Amino acid sequence: MAEQLIDGRGSGNRAGVNQNKQQLTFSIAQTETQQATLNGDSYNINTGIIGLTSTTESGVLFFKNDEAPVNGESTFAIDSLVIGIDDQGTQAGACTIFVVKNPTASSFTTDVDINENRNFGSSNTLSSSTLAYKGIEGGTFAGGTDIVLSYQNAGTRGFYPLELILPKGSSIGIKIDTQTTAGTTNVYCAILGRRLNGKNA
Numbered sequence: 001m002a003e004q005l006i007d008g009r010g011s012g013n014r015a016g017v018n019q020n021k022q023q024l025t026f027s028i029a030q031t032e033t034q035q036a037t038l039n040g041d042s043y044n045i046n047t048g049i050i051g052l053t054s055t056t057e058s059g060v061l062f063f064k065n066d067e068a069p070v071n072g073e074s075t076f077a078i079d080s081l082v083i084g085i086d087d088q089g090t091q092a093g094a095c096t097i098f099v100v101k102n103p104t105a106s107s108f109t110t111d112v113d114i115n116e117n118r119n120f121g122s123s124n125t126l127s128s129s130t131l132a133y134k135g136i137e138g139g140t141f142a143g144g145t146d147i148v149l150s151y152q153n154a155g156t157r158g159f160y161p162l163e164l165i166l167p168k169g170s171s172i173g174i175k176i177d178t179q180t181t182a183g184t185t186n187v188y189c190a191i192l193g194r195r196l197n198g199k200n201a
Contacts, residue, residue: 048113
């Protein structure tokens, strides 16, 4: 017997169907990021201020996903990168930004200044074995491949909706050359990201 859509308006326990045989529904749409935030699975990871003083690139952020599975899923999704660069130093030109895919290590090992759940009512945290390191002037990465290149002027905030996927064991590095010829150019780098939940796969 073929399935049927029955117009049940007024019955209290059946769905309404219009003249085009379309079921009448009411829905609220949410992005995956909004749902992850409601579930306590999204995070703001921010290096804090880093002073750069040269015309060579410096590693400013290293992040490695080592999360245990949630409903069979360990992946961490990076929705966006946010980079702020002040104009207090003297720059020879626009700043260059590189995103590095899967570096194996960094020359710096200090934890980032901010690593917080974006749901103020959630006590969830990232695993202590998931690495989130704040870079330094002259910081370097071992291995990895440059995957993104961008220019950004001093005195600006850049918002980069990259939508990157990091399965467990994957890592990302961010390098910035502020082209600083005198003084200090302060920068920060932030990841807006979230744990994926296997129930939603």
